[in-house]
Amino acid sequence: MTGPSHTDAAKALLAVNRRRRSIRRWVVIATLPLTLAALLFVAKLLSMYAFAHTSISSFVSGAYAESESAARGQDIVNWFEPFAAPYNIGTALGGADDLAAARSELERAVPLAQGLQVCPVLINLSLVIERQGDAAQADGDAAKAAEFYGDALEVTVETPEECRSDDAQQQSPQPNRDMSDTLDENQQRQQEKQNQSQQPPPGQPQQPDQGEQPPTPQDKLDDIEDRLNQGAQEREDQLGGGQGDEGSGGGTDRPW
Template sequence: MTNPTQADAAAALLAANRRRRSIRRWIAIGTLPLTLAALLLVGKLLSMYAFAHQSISSFVSGGYAESEAAARNLDVLNWFEPFKAPYDIGTALAGADELPQARTELERALPLAEGLEVCYVRINLSLVMERQGDAAQADGDAARAAQFYGEALQVTAETPEACSSPDAQDQSPDPNRDMSDTLDENQKRQQEKQQQSQQQDPDQSDQPDQDDEQEPQDEPSQSDLDEIEKKLNQGAQEREDQVDGDGDGQGGGTDKPW
């Protein structure tokens, strides 16, 4: 027979074991949300790098639709570097010449960018606006083109000076392109395009002078007609060169997105 002391000790041991199991169970229940959150965090980080790599590689190879689709996956639970999802989406849309949508996404990315991140967001946003100006110019809407070029120039001009620093170049998404030189070239080109569009005023050029209306006009000579035709052809060729670019996907002489 078991004496009372041994029975009490066994009962106490069983009770202690039950308490430990109960404590472990409640600890497991209490830490379950933290465990799930940790797993979700790891999954998000891994998927973020995977989708970012897919978006970049697709963009480089010209698969803009695939690049956009991968970038949109970054927009889900967009906790880390929140500017990157709309930036990548906008850049992919710009590559596909979906300019209004690209502009919307890049404008969404700009206030989310911090520090030197704003540099390449501003560069791509200004390039999209410039391309909108190229498209308007191709449609013969010089006033609308001048407005787009002015907006592009403003975005470029307001780019922080730090974007021309070596640190900014180190963070550039395209290390083969110098960020400082790109900003200078963009500003110069956009300013020239804006001025050219502003100078085109068909309403004014079609208006004859009042003094000329009061005097009979001589019939133009053949040489005068040839000179006029030469100037018209020259102007048309310049506008065509401005809109068509150099054949490498950079419409209107505009740089491609970064």
């Protein structure tokens, strides 16, 4: 009996190799969608980081148009931090004094933010609305200014108490600015502006009391003030003392 020839062994080896190549080919075809998905995921992460970095650095340097443009790049298929794009867009627009558009973007960011993410969004939203009041006041529309200041104050007062915590400070986009102090300063300044905008111009007498009047925006503002005073008293009780008067002033802060 003779053994297998070299030719038979070579044919068998070729058949095995063909089967292996076929298996590898089908494995590659089967895993191709997963590979492409992984590559797209990595590309999206890198692009989000690049857009965010460009938006932040441009804002810091005062290039608000470039900051807005980069932030809009974040808004494309934003799976990871959906609040970040409208927040950055609104902040850039606020820096460029496009206040109505900035307010719209920041209001869009509020429901998209989760947990402590909402803290800087609300702070910037309050500041943008306050600057709308400043603009209305400069145009001589005291009634509109009072309305804007009231809205800004309401946003500040309704900012969650957790935004004053150490965790919120650590997540702040500007950790060198104390978030709790900023909220206190915004409350005081916005309340002062709102009160001043309701005063009659010099030389104009106060309106006489004409009996019971229909509800006015002042009713809403009085309610905001009550909540502000109540929150301040609660914080004072927790801290065992009052807050100082430093930080109040007439100017509106720059957005975060």
